[in-house]
Structures are given as structure tokens and as C-alpha cells.
Amino acid sequence: MGWNQHHDAFLELNFRSMVRRLPGLLAVSFRLAWQADRTAARTVLAAEVGRGLAQAVSLLAVNSVLGRLLGDGDIADRLRQCVPALVAMAAVLLVGALLRAASTYATGRLEPKVERVATEQYLERAAAVELAAIEDHAFHKLLDTAQYGASSARRMITYSARVVNAIISLIAAAGVLTVLHPALLPLLVTMTLPSAWSALTIARRRYESFHTWVQHARAGHLLSGLLTEPAAAPEIRVHGVGPFLLRHYRAMAETAEAEQARLARLAARTGLAAAAWTGVATAATYATLGALLLTGAMALAVAGTAVIAIRTGSASLDSLVLEINQLHEEALFVGDLQRLYVEAAERAIPSGGTPLPEDPREIRFEHVGFSYPGESTRPALDDVSLTLPLGRIVALVGENGSGKTTLVKLLAGLYVPDRGRILWDDVDAAGADRRQLAERIAMVAQDFKRWPFTARVNVAVGRSSAPLTEERLAEAVAAAGAEEVVADLPRGLDTLLARQFNGGHELSGGQWQRLGIARAAYRRGRILIVDEPTAALDARAELEVFDRIRALAAAGQTVVLITHRLASVRHADLVHVLDQGRLVESGSPEELLARGGLYAELYALQAEQFAARVPAPKAG
Numbered sequence: 001m002g003w004n005q006h007h008d009a010f011l012e013l014n015f016r017s018m019v020r021r022l023p024g025l026l027a028v029s030f031r032l033a034w035q036a037d038r039t040a041a042r043t044v045l046a047a048e049v050g051r052g053l054a055q056a057v058s059l060l061a062v063n064s065v066l067g068r069l070l071g072d073g074d075i076a077d078r079l080r081q082c083v084p085a086l087v088a089m090a091a092v093l094l095v096g097a098l099l100r101a102a103s104t105y106a107t108g109r110l111e112p113k114v115e116r117v118a119t120e121q122y123l124e125r126a127a128a129v130e131l132a133a134i135e136d137h138a139f140h141k142l143l144d145t146a147q148y149g150a151s152s153a154r155r156m157i158t159y160s161a162r163v164v165n166a167i168i169s170l171i172a173a174a175g176v177l178t179v180l181h182p183a184l185l186p187l188l189v190t191m192t193l194p195s196a197w198s199a200l201t202i203a204r205r206r207y208e209s210f211h212t213w214v215q216h217a218r219a220g221h222l223l224s225g226l227l228t229e230p231a232a233a234p235e236i237r238v239h240g241v242g243p244f245l246l247r248h249y250r251a252m253a254e255t256a257e258a259e260q261a262r263l264a265r266l267a268a269r270t271g272l273a274a275a276a277w278t279g280v281a282t283a284a285t286y287a288t289l290g291a292l293l294l295t296g297a298m299a300l301a302v303a304g305t306a307v308i309a310i311r312t313g314s315a316s317l318d319s320l321v322l323e324i325n326q327l328h329e330e331a332l333f334v335g336d337l338q339r340l341y342v343e344a345a346e347r348a349i350p351s352g353g354t355p356l357p358e359d360p361r362e363i364r365f366e367h368v369g370f371s372y373p374g375e376s377t378r379p380a381l382d383d384v385s386l387t388l389p390l391g392r393i394v395a396l397v398g399e400n401g402s403g404k405t406t407l408v409k410l411l412a413g414l415y416v417p418d419r420g421r422i423l424w425d426d427v428d429a430a431g432a433d434r435r436q437l438a439e440r441i442a443m444v445a446q447d448f449k450r451w452p453f454t455a456r457v458n459v460a461v462g463r464s465s466a467p468l469t470e471e472r473l474a475e476a477v478a479a480a481g482a483e484e485v486v487a488d489l490p491r492g493l494d495t496l497l498a499r500q501f502n503g504g505h506e507l508s509g510g511q512w513q514r515l516g517i518a519r520a521a522y523r524r525g526r527i528l529i530v531d532e533p534t535a536a537l538d539a540r541a542e543l544e545v546f547d548r549i550r551a552l553a554a555a556g557q558t559v560v561l562i563t564h565r566l567a568s569v570r571h572a573d574l575v576h577v578l579d580q581g582r583l584v585e586s587g588s589p590e591e592l593l594a595r596g597g598l599y600a601e602l603y604a605l606q607a608e609q610f611a612a613r614v615p616a617p618k619a620g
């Protein structure tokens, strides 16, 4: 998964595998370009093919000019005979320049579009997968690596255009050389081999280093991020974590620097060896040309054209190897992106399904079991059977880790049970229309999102698909008792709730909690799930919030409430008590108190805290 997936591709980075993969890589680029802008894609392809052909024509024209110039006869006659070829050359140069301009413009238009299309697909698919996929570290790693794919897709367009151009000009040069003399083509290849070898060797080392060090680089990045992020700032200052993080950052950066230095040393050595090899090959090429001239096997004009064609050809071959190399490198990241597309489609929230009953009476959990992926000693929920009557207040109670939050996440369709069923009357939620299910739920999670937007958006994001109306907003704010919070904001609902931005403002935990409840009220879901709604509230605010939640239930909304404050549970119609993932008690608060079980025990513990006298300090 992730970075390591590149490993095999790296090992295969040799000339043969590069040539074998080339058509596939070009096809990928073309498909991306086609999706983004068909006209621009066509223009780039046509312009690059045209430029290559123009090069072939210009080489033939050079040959014709040299042939005429070095031939017999009066120099004025010979010059006159050159004119058509010279005119042809000028025309070809003009066409080449126009094609180049067209390609530059079309590529420039295409690149950002390709990146946007790829990024949009990435974000769209990432947002559409199940929560379990987002929480799966392997999928997350793929998300991490695939994020580079969009910019790589953008660069692939340029490299592909250059590759097409280099291939065509190489074919042109090779064709002309073969026509001139069959011995010239092997000479061209011999001259270009050293730089191809050096480019490949350096790229291989870079890959290897990249894959070995990528986790290291990411950790360094993470450390530098921690040093500047607001959430870590208080501890960095009070606990003096700064120097500790900085020390680790420096150690990581120094190791990376040493690796860069090693690569540079090796690259210099390889470059030198390649230059020496090229020198020998060049000398051999010109010696061969000289020998062909001396033996009369080749005319002087042909040798002149050959020199030009060899220079053009070797430049094309050089750039071809380099560009294919770059293309290959970018394609690895685009490959990650494509893998993400496939995996995200497999793990996407299913669309469609059985419609839920319009007005169900109850939701039943039947022998529901659920375990989070990874190692754990016991399931988060184990054989839970319970009923949630709709239109009532149902409280979920239990000690930390007993499975309350997991249960409501299953209810909201965020996870699917491993065992058992969740029935909305008689419809199994597993096969139900998930979009419809989500429509009916409003949720204030324990760790609800504090969006770095204005207060208005923070409330209205509860139903972003509905048109934002002041009336609905005011109702939601009032339902959550958040009027004072809003009134205290410097620009009211238009205050930006993100301290890191100019004009941004920060709320206290309790104030945020009220906005969170306002968001859920704004959603107007039929089932309101509130997970620890009063954890950050003072005693007076807590009473008020529970009053408001009761009022929502009185208006017909179902409330599923998770709280540790058992005094607040006394207004619930039904209480389910969980312990270590199992349902241990159910009933009204009075029944549970009378039963003397876990609920009564927890209740007594809390009541005792208020009844107990504070011991007097010891004298002396």
C-alpha cells in the first residue's frame, strides 16, 4: 500500500521496461487531457506531431541545399538551385514556430484543467467513502500518497507532449540518416547511449532514495507542523516541548541532507563517466565519417547533413530518455491516484436501497455486534438487542468505553453491524437507502466539527443543501439557547470562528457546544442524536440545554441522548444501560433506580458526591 507500492515499479526502471510502458503512459496522459479539455488535447497532439514532421522536412531541405552547394558548376547557378530548398526550409521553420506556439498555449490551458479534474475526482471520491474506510490506516495512507497524483497528472501532460515531439523528431533524424548511409544510425545510438545510461542510473537512485526516505520526510514535515499549529502551542510553551521537537526536526533534516549529499556525489560521478564515454563515442563517430569520406563511400554534402542529423537525433534521443524518465516518475503518483479511485469506488457508501418507512414507530437493534478493525480484547458492541421508540427521549448510559457512541454511530448508518440487524420497523438498515437514512438524522457528536467559517455557516452547515434563511437560523439559535453566544460575538453571526485568520474569533468549549446544538436544530432531522451535549457547560447552562432538548422531544422529535450526568436522564422516557459493549439494563429512570442495578449504582455514586461533606482541614 501507499509509498511501498512504487517499489516494484522502481525496480523495473530499465530501458526495456520504459519502452514497454511508454504507450500505456501516453494513453493515460491522453485520457486525462481528453477528460479535461478535448480541443486543447487535440491541439497539443496535432502540434507536436506536426513539429516532428517539420523537423524531418527541414533535414531533407538541408541535405538538398548542401548537395547543391557542394556540387559542380558556377557558384551563382548553384546558389540559384538552392533557393527552392531554402524557401522550403523557411516555410518549415515558420510552421514549426506556429505549431510550437499553438502547443504552448494549449498545454498551458490543459495543465490546470487536468489538475483540477483529477483533484475534484480525488476529493469527491474521498468524501463519498464509508467512515470505516477513512478510519482505516491503509486507506488513509493511500489517500495521503494519492494527493500528489493530481499535480503529477498535470506534469504528465507536458512530459507527454515533449515525448511525442522527441519520438517524432528522432524518427525523422533516424530516417534521414538511414537514407543517407546505413552506418550512420548505429553511430547515433552509440553517441546517445551514455547520457541515456546516466539519466536512468541517476533516476533509479533517486527513486530508491525517495521510497526509503519518504516516511522520514513526512515525519519531519509533521514535526515542523506541530511547532506552529495553534492546538499544540499552549503545551509547547508551558511544558517547554519546543526545543524537544526542534531537536528531533534538526536530526531528521540532517539525515535527509546527508542523503541528498550522497545522491549528489553519485550523480556527479555517473555524469563524469557518461561524459567520458560520450567523448569516446563522438570521436569514433567523426572518425567513421572521416573514413567514409576518405574512401569515397560518402559524398561531402551527405557527410554535412549527417553531422547535422546526428546532432539533432542525439539531442532528441537525450531528451526522449529524460522525458520518458520524468513521465514514468509522475506516472507512479498518477497510478496511486487511479488506485485510490478504484478502492474508493469499492468502499463508497452505496447509493439507492430499500426506502425507509415514512413514519416508523421504532428502531430495533437485534443481536447487534460490532468490532473496530485492528486488535482489541473485546467487541465495541456485543449481542445488543434494544428498542428505540420514535418520538421519545431515549438515554444511553454507561461508563467510559461501554459502547454508547458506537451504538449511535451504527444508528446513524456511519458503521454497518458485523452481526445482527438494525430494523426501522421492518426495514433492515443494512439494505436501506443510506441517503434517506442520513436525511433523518441530526447529530451533535462528542467531537463535532468546529468549522473554521463564520458562526452563521457553522449553524447552517447543518443542512447545507437547503437555502439559508434568517428565520430558520434564528429558530435554530433559539432552540439551542445560543442567542447570548451570538450576541457576544463582535460581528454577530458574521463573525469568523477561526483565530488563525484576520478578524477571526475563538469561542469557549461551552459556547461551541451551543452552536453545535444549534447546528443540529437547524438540520431538523427527525432523530436528534446528542452525545454528551453538556460536557463543557456550566451548571445553569446544562439545565437550560436539557430543558430545550426536552422541548424538541415534546414537539415530536426523537432524541437519543448520551450523557454521564444521570440527574439529567430523569426526564428520559427510556434508558438503556451499557456495560463493556453489552446491554445490561433497560427501563424508565424510576424503574432502573428501583431495580438497584448498574444505573442505580452510578446514580448513587454521583448523588454521594453532592451529599458528602468536604472534610475540614487538619489543624496544625
Ligand SMILES: Nc1ncnc2c1ncn2[C@@H]1O[C@H](COP(=O)(O)OP(=O)(O)OP(=O)(O)O)[C@@H](O)[C@H]1O
Pocket: 135, 372, 373, 380, 398, 399, 400, 401, 402, 403, 404, 405, 406, 407
Ligand atoms: N474509531 C475507533 N476505532 C477503534 N476503536 C474505537 C473507536 N472508537 C471507539 N473505539 C473503542 O470502542 C469501545 C467503545 O467506545 P465508545 O466510544 O463507543 O464508548 P462510549 O461508551 O461512548 O465511551 P465514552 O463514555 O468515553 O464516550 C472502546 O473500547 C473504544 O476504545
